[in-house]
Amino acid sequence: MESTAPSWMMVTWFAVVSLTIIVCLAYLARPALVRPPPKLRPNQAQPMISVVIAGRNESATIGHCIQAALRCGYSNLEVIFVDDNSSDDSVAIARRAALAVTGSRYDTNRLRIIPSPRRNGKASSLNVGIRMARGEFIVIHDADSKIQYGIMPHWLLPFEDPQVGGVVASIRVDNSTANLLTRLQELEYALKFNFGRFIQAKLGIMPIITGMGGIFRGEVLRRLGGFDSGLGDDSDLSTMLLKQRFKLTFSHDAVVWTTVPETRAHLWSQRMRWRRNCVKIRVSKHRDMFLLGRYGFARAIITIGLVLKILPPIAFVIAILWTTFVTGLLSYPEVVTSLYWIVVPLVFVRLLVIREISNTPKWINFPLVFIFPFYTLWLLLPAVYAEWAELLRIGSKHPYVPDHVWEEIPWW
Amino acid sequence: MNIRAPLPDGPDDAWVEQRRVRLLQQISELGGTILPAGEPAAKHGYRFDAAGPDVDGDLVALAKLNYLETRFFDRVRLCPRCDGHHLNVREVCPTCHSAYLTSEGLFHHFRCGYVGLPSEFLPEPDGGVRCPKCNKGMHHLGTEYDRLGKAFACHSCAVVSENPPVEAVCLGCGARMPAGDTVSANVFSYLLTSRGAEALRSGRLLEAEEQPVLAGDAGVFRREMILEFIRHQMQRQQQLGEPFSLLLATWLDGDGAAADQRGAWLDRVRRCLRSVDLVGQLGDRLYVVTLARAKGREAEALRRRIEKELGPTSPLSLSACEIKGEKDLAVALAAVLPSQEN
Numbered sequence: 001m002e003s004t005a006p007s008w009m010m011v012t013w014f015a016v017v018s019l020t021i022i023v024c025l026a027y028l029a030r031p032a033l034v035r036p037p038p039k040l041r042p043n044q045a046q047p048m049i050s051v052v053i054a055g056r057n058e059s060a061t062i063g064h065c066i067q068a069a070l071r072c073g074y075s076n077l078e079v080i081f082v083d084d085n086s087s088d089d090s091v092a093i094a095r096r097a098a099l100a101v102t103g104s105r106y107d108t109n110r111l112r113i114i115p116s117p118r119r120n121g122k123a124s125s126l127n128v129g130i131r132m133a134r135g136e137f138i139v140i141h142d143a144d145s146k147i148q149y150g151i152m153p154h155w156l157l158p159f160e161d162p163q164v165g166g167v168v169a170s171i172r173v174d175n176s177t178a179n180l181l182t183r184l185q186e187l188e189y190a191l192k193f194n195f196g197r198f199i200q201a202k203l204g205i206m207p208i209i210t211g212m213g214g215i216f217r218g219e220v221l222r223r224l225g226g227f228d229s230g231l232g233d234d235s236d237l238s239t240m241l242l243k244q245r246f247k248l249t250f251s252h253d254a255v256v257w258t259t260v261p262e263t264r265a266h267l268w269s270q271r272m273r274w275r276r277n278c279v280k281i282r283v284s285k286h287r288d289m290f291l292l293g294r295y296g297f298a299r300a301i302i303t304i305g306l307v308l309k310i311l312p313p314i315a316f317v318i319a320i321l322w323t324t325f326v327t328g329l330l331s332y333p334e335v336v337t338s339l340y341w342i343v344v345p346l347v348f349v350r351l352l353v354i355r356e357i358s359n360t361p362k363w364i365n366f367p368l369v370f371i372f373p374f375y376t377l378w379l380l381l382p383a384v385y386a387e388w389a390e391l392l393r394i395g396s397k398h399p400y401v402p403d404h405v406w407e408e409i410p411w412w
Numbered sequence: 413m414n415i416r417a418p419l420p421d422g423p424d425d426a427w428v429e430q431r432r433v434r435l436l437q438q439i440s441e442l443g444g445t446i447l448p449a450g451e452p453a454a455k456h457g458y459r460f461d462a463a464g465p466d467v468d469g470d471l472v473a474l475a476k477l478n479y480l481e482t483r484f485f486d487r488v489r490l491c492p493r494c495d496g497h498h499l500n501v502r503e504v505c506p507t508c509h510s511a512y513l514t515s516e517g518l519f520h521h522f523r524c525g526y527v528g529l530p531s532e533f534l535p536e537p538d539g540g541v542r543c544p545k546c547n548k549g550m551h552h553l554g555t556e557y558d559r560l561g562k563a564f565a566c567h568s569c570a571v572v573s574e575n576p577p578v579e580a581v582c583l584g585c586g587a588r589m590p591a592g593d594t595v596s597a598n599v600f601s602y603l604l605t606s607r608g609a610e611a612l613r614s615g616r617l618l619e620a621e622e623q624p625v626l627a628g629d630a631g632v633f634r635r636e637m638i639l640e641f642i643r644h645q646m647q648r649q650q651q652l653g654e655p656f657s658l659l660l661a662t663w664l665d666g667d668g669a670a671a672d673q674r675g676a677w678l679d680r681v682r683r684c685l686r687s688v689d690l691v692g693q694l695g696d697r698l699y700v701v702t703l704a705r706a707k708g709r710e711a712e713a714l715r716r717r718i719e720k721e722l723g724p725t726s727p728l729s730l731s732a733c734e735i736k737g738e739k740d741l742a743v744a745l746a747a748v749l750p751s752q753e754n
Contacts, residue, residue, distance in 0.1 A: 057554040105508045105579040114574040117561045118595035124520055128560060131518065132572045134507065135733075225545035229525035408556060 014020040015341045017349055023199075024353045032358060034198075035253060036157065044077040049152065050135030050218065055143030056084035061259060061297070062143045063097040069141065070101045070110060074152035079111045080129040081143075085119040085356035090143075095115070121401040127226035135218050141256075142212040146174065148255040155254035156216050164236065165220050165246025168206070169213035169254035170194050172360055183368055184375045185260045187351065194252060195354040201250035207249055207302040208238040213256030220246065230401045230409035235277055239286045242299045242315050252358050271379055273399065274388035279390040345371045429617050432470050434610045436479060436604065438462045441610075444604040446471070448485055457489050457497040458599050468617075477609035479617070482600040489580070489594040492654060496584035501591050503564055503576040510568035513576065515561035523548055529565055529572070536588035609664050631677060631691075632699070638692020641702055644733060648704075655734060657711035658744060662729045677728060684718045694745075708734030 027034045055062060062081065069079045083091050094113050095105055102108045112126060130138060137156065141282045142146070153168065158167045171193040174185035193210070200206045209216070211234035224240055238248060256292040282289070282303050289295055289303035290353060348369050351361065398408055420421070439462070448458035460467050474480045488497050502540045504511050519541070520527050526545035533541035533550065538552035550557040564576045578591040604612075633641070633737050642658070649656045649698045661681065663674070678691060685691075690702045703711050711732035719730055 072498065102579065107573045107575045108577065109506050112506065113577070114563075119526075120520055120558070120560070124522075124525045124527060127525050128518065128520075131527045132563075132574075134569075134571050224523065226525045227525055317500055371665060405522045405525075406556070411525070 002095045003391070007204070008036070008224075013346060016346055020195075020349050020353050024356060027353075030229050045075070046233055047136040047156065048134065049074060049077045049137045049139060049156075049215070050133030051077065051079045051139040051141050051147070052077065052126060052129030052133055053141045053143050054082045054084060054122050055086070055090065055127055055334050056119070056122070057086045057088045057090060057126075058143035059086070059088040059090045059093050063093045065114050065141070065143050065146055066094055066097045066111065067101055068146035068148075069139075071149065072147045072151045072152060078109065078133070078135065080132055081111075082125040082129045083113070083115045084122065084125040091115045101321040119402045121229060121398075121405050123227035123401075124312075126406065130218075130221050130226045133218060134365065137215050137217045138221050139213075140209075140219045140237075141213055141257065145212045145256050147213075148169045151152050151254040151256075154251050158249045159217070161249075163239040163245075163247045164249055165244065166209040166214055166216045166248050167251050167254070168197060168209045168248070168357055169215070169256040170197075170252040170360075171210065171213055172255055172257050174257040174259050175262065175284040175367065176260075176362060180368075181264065182260050182262055183265070183365045184372060186365055187347075187368060187372055188342060188375070189260070189319050190354050190358070190361045191347065194358045194360060195350050197250040198252055198354070201248075204247065204284060204298050205250040205305070206250060207305065209241070210237050212258045213254070216241070216256075217246075219223060221245065227379045228409075229360075229405050230398055235281050236285065239281060239289065239303075243286070243289070243295055245295070267379075269399075272382045275383045275386040276398075283391070340373060344369060349374055355394075389400055413623065418463075420574040422530060423450060430462055432474055432479075432617060433465055433611065433615060435462060435470050436474065436608050439480070439602065439608070440612055445492050445601060447601045448599050453500075455496065456490065456597060456599065458486070459486070466562075474608065475600075475602060477617070478605060479611055481605050482602060484598060484600045485601045487596050488599060489591075490597055491580075491582035491585060491587055491588065491695040492595045493584060493587040494585040495595075496582055500581045500583055501578060504562075504579040505566035505569060505571055507571045508566065508569040509579065510566055510577070512567045513564040514567065515562050515564055517561060518563050519550075520558045520560050521545070521548070521550055522556060522558070527560065529563075529650050547608065584709070607648070633690060633692040634698070635692065635694055638690065638694065638700060640703070641690050641692070642700075642735075642741070645702055645704055645730055646738070649736065654705055655707045655733060656702075657706040657713060657734045658741075659701040659703060659715060660731045660744060661699040661701070662731075663699075664727050664729055677722070677726070680722060681718055682719055684714065706733070706734075 023034070047245060053062070053065060053069070058065075066079055066081060081094050084096070098108070098111045099105055099112065103112055106111065112132060115126070116125060116130065120128075137159065139147075139155075155167060159163045171189055173182060173189050175182050177183065187299070197206060199357060213218060214234065216237075219240065222239075224237070226246070227237055233392055238314040241248060286303070289299055292300045348366075351366065351369065354360065355363075401409070426570055438571070446462060447739075448460055450457060451459040458601050459617055459690065462473065464470060471480060475482050481565070490497055490503075491499060502511050503513055505513060509513075516529055516531075518527055519530055519533055521543045524543060524546035526543055528544065530541075534544065535541055536549055536551075538551070540549050542549055543557075553559070561574070563572050563574050565572050579588060580591045580594050581588050592724050645654075645656045648654050681701070682691065685701060688704055692700050694700050703714065706714070711734060715730045715732040719726065723726060731747065735744070
């Protein structure tokens, strides 16, 4: 039987591959187009940066997180750790880390530790940190992430543009060699959080500043009153920034290392939380972003693009049915095979490009590109469940929000 | 003895001894214990109710000599620069080090997550407050909003801190330091010991006879003490049959060398001796070393070793002899100082 993948697939494939090759060639020919060198500033001109970390029961990682932030090579920096009423010894470990770096058990000019007497949720804990921050720029940082040494000048570089409200760093996987799951996540992070954001930033449609590595203008955060309770902290704040007509952008020279889930249950729980937040914020709270004229065409595209994430599973089924209808019943395996062999080279080329630019993922993880499509499909299971559960309002309580706060917040 | 009467002038040894005996007398009249009393003008914040020019120093000296026993009373923090206790200890801003801080509980509005100082929330006519972020009223503490513990807000630079550093300022010399850098000193009360009571009965301190007369790496005992040690060794020799020798050293310079020069030479002698060998002064120019459990030939070998150590310029004339009775001791002493020393 003759057959083959439909022509629209080939067109898409060629378009994406061509784009990635163009980016790669542009980088090889003119690296400064992709990676502008940071401007030299005199020490007196270093703006103050506050690193706000909020966490609950993060004793395993908080010490390294604080030390990495304090020792990132930027002098005019303070770290504020807000402990959300942990039941473990997070505060003691944080104070020990502070003692090792600053030599004092008390708050200092460089580090303040704020233990909360009651659980308030992550958003409110971050608001405590923002309230106490005095930096011109505020880094919102996760307790399981680490700031790489020397990145601050790169991270601050996009703020030369006064329209830029937030810059997301290049997220790297710290525990990428732990098991198969973390290796696949490294490929995923390289594609989504490096290559994807790089393209989005160039097109001006960056949708989100992630909570694990984002820096904001402090004045803007204070003016917004910080995060809203009961929502995913990063996407909600990013959307509010977009509504304020600020641009979000990406710095792939600013590297933040994060620890990804190592078990299936943890990973699914994380992805369900992300997808629920996406639906709750884009479809419910900020649905006015769909209006093309209200916040601008680019912002509407961002929202539409994110909402379209809900549709791929449905679109996939429809595509299979349509192809089967057109080419006959027996062509089904060939279609799947064709799709697979379109996706694999596409992913491979994108990984090669981002490897050239950002030095991630590791070469040893490249062979996993052959099973990466299956991993992506496997991750759609919790995502689709979370989307429909959120749309139908089934078990919609956010796991990071305590009951007494959840009862008070509006029903988005 | 009138203990309140002024002491005669002149800080010589006798004067100090008399002063300390009078202090013991005062402690005895206070019931055997002297307690410190709070006194802001005193250097460490406490003073003792006793008359004397240097009561604190005398109490420490008497306690060191076991005339008094110390009991812990209190601990004071002192300025490391001037040793004064007039310290102002308070929280300061971690950023600008201003002490102009006020302690306030941050408000947290559950509905919108806003966190701020109470002064940022507008008061409502019905007693509640209004959130500056979402403009909703907040009336019920615990269900609508909460206090997030205490925080210190700096009125100089507006920084809010939950655990600000504690700084001490010395009101005496103006030094500023972290509170942890101040030094601590214990304040003691003093109890009269049986030894102190004995000194009080005899009217003099017992140390006058016991303490070494020459400073150096090793002390040199007074005549009475070293003779007591020699008698003790002779008793052991007679009762237990332990051999016992003496090494006699005579100073050859007629005018007498300075005390520090003698101390230096005696230190060189001391380096050749064992830790159990005692050095004493029998006369102005005569020193003696007791060599316990040493026979005559061992003492003679030691004498030669010391002479070799001191060299040809030595101002000491050495002789060694084994003591087997009172007669040997008298002969030995007569040999070195036939005219006046024995």
